[in-house]
Amino acid sequence: MRLLITETNKISHRCSLCLEFVWTQLGYLCNGLYSWYATLALSAILHYTGLFLLTDIIDNFGPIMSVAIIFGVVTTLLTYIITVATGAQHRMSGYLMYDIFMGAPLNPRIGRLDLKIWAEIRVPWVILFYVSLSAALKQYEVHGYVSAPTAFMVMAHFLYVNACMKGEECIPTTWDIFYEKWGFMLIFWNFAGVPFTYCHATLYLAKWDQIHGSPLTFSLPYIIFVYTLCLVGYYVWDTANSQKNRFRMQLAGTYIPRNTFPQLPWGTIKEPTYVRTEHGNLLLTSGWWGIARKIHYTGDLAMAISWGLIAGFESLIPYFYFVFFLVVLTHRVTRDMERCAKKYGKDWETYCERVPWIFVPGVY
Template sequence: MPSKHTVKVKPNINGITSVDIKQKKNVTLIDTDNEIVFEFGGPWGVTAMMIGFPLLMFYLWGCLQFYRGKLVLPLEGELWSQIIKEAWPTWYATKIYLMFCLYELFLAYFMPGPIVKGAPVASLNGKKLDYLCNGVMSWYVTLITSYILHRYGYFRLTEIIDNLGPLMTVSIITGFTITFTVYIVTIIQGNQYRMSGNIVYDLFMGAALNPRLGRVDLKMFAEIRVPWVVLFYISVSAAVKEYEMFGYVSATMAFMVLAHFLYVNACAKGEECIPTTWDMTYEKFGFMLIFWNFAGVPFTYCLGTLYLHLSSIDNGRPIQHSPAWTFFCYALLISGYYIWDTANSQKNRFRMTLNGTYIPRSTFPQLPWGTLKNPSYIKTKQGNLILTGGWWGYARKIHYSADLMMAFSWGFICGFNTPIPYFYPAFFVFVLTHRVTRDMERCARKYGKDWDEYCRQVPYIFIPGVY
């Protein structure tokens, strides 16, 4: 039976921690990720998703824009003719979206930042790739740039919420375009990996594992620099619009700005933790990641913001709740954020310490209990260490539970007059459940009895003492 160990963390003269685990030496990295497993219902399932999800985005936007949140029948009256007319991809919206993406790519390429080694990639014979982590600098430069553009009239931030439909369409077109481009270039270069042989399924899951544009990792760029930043600016745009209309920003709209700021800021300040995650080492760069990051996240997770914005126009004043309910929403958001941020920090810094890549940083905010001292863990026969200390001793996916706390708070702040703001938390439940299933099946195959022992020591998946 595997035993429970304690990591001995020793600071070196530079203040960077290293882990004294002699058993880690001479461990052979096994590529257990080369197995082809059809997911999401296989080729037919992913085809339905590639067609259905963009249509769902248009439908939900149309229900809010023209029916103020009522879920009308999909073929109801003039719904689709209205959507086509109001969400048609204008040249102005195209310039806004593409110039933003190119500017973020420019910052990702040229801004200074630490270079961090990723986890060993089995498909590259254990090679650790370099990742330029300049997310914090790029984020602050983006904030300053947007302020200057708005303040001096070069680009009013209210243009985002005023052109949300066309911007969404441009993002959808961009997602498909990048998907096909990356797939074709990867095939031409002969860099495809873990291919199923079914072109539609491979297009959805991707062909490239670690695509790069110079020193910019495209997966990390798409995951961090586009979706959450766009989402944040949609909420900022709606808040500025509300201020111009009513002379103040309501507690409900301020909530959305805060919620989306916390998320994008967390991604930027902790970017150096991302290279060791599953997305970077296992997931391929296909439609699933590309479309979701360039279009799905910003233009479906913003439905609550859009609802609050349109409701304020209809009612002649912003939506307000009782002080008790507003306090509850803020408390749920902030407590969920604290658990999510510190749990992710604990796990990723544990990994980085093992890999010798941990770099203490003073990016804001550094929360208490974000770094564990002498955490407990389980050592597997492959030489991998599974963290059981900190938050990870309470539940195996405690960070997902915290993520869902934040997601539901985004819906609660909108009230209950329409179910559309709850699309994000409901969809997130499905996504995280599916992801947990994939992860646990993969770990069970990889670690065998060691995984059984881990499940015995940490029996709960999401909620300690419950499930």
């Protein structure tokens, strides 16, 4: 088993004597993909031997969600208390509820295990996938087959969690990891929010099956359209993120090609173009990033809307993820545009002239 260690995150510590900042570079053990496939293999063995039936997940969804909620709250409080008691807190505001919500530690670890990355990658998306897989297995158990909409949810959630695992070495450079602290906002959302709210389309399909006695179905052209929308969105999202992160790693000299599944065409820009700012930052203007400034969000939103479309139009419940995600991304993009304009000034104006569109070329 090949283990990849990246060292990309830095934490500042203020020296009480000299009032200088000392930078410590953290190492990350990125073996998510191996752990993911080991989990899939182990769960298959447990299910088919009867030691743990995966259908129990959907049958006990409520109790499992309740445990996740309690676990998220308890973990938040314990993390805050331990961090403050050991004097390891960062950027505290002095307002108790706010500091509990935002968190006290920056990069809490147990040995080599980074708790933020573990909670963000190894927990929520894996649970989300198993909720959909459990629903599909339950449908097969009852009807002897899996419907196209339910199979779609398994495919969509598998692709998402697999992408997170295969690109785990890119996670340390994200805002959540290098800047946000580990508090209720991240802890609760990763343990209880993501896995038990992003699965509304799966739950809707399962409930439809229970109420009507048969799976929800659509015409073949409609099914093909939704599958295609999801796969195209996934391709844009996956390759755009790959281009950006490999560009960063190539500049830092940390890029190591990995034969992880799936390696999609156009995942690496061979001769990237960019705008160099006065700060020394490079703003990428080639590949997907020469088409739109937030093209990866476009792909992500295409996947999100497909998760709702596969459940039809009789309820808004399956569209919760898309609506929530759209609001979050709109706010995030507005904030990012303002921050970059203030930081880069005329360089940002030059960049916007080179890449005028934000989400969809010719539209917005």
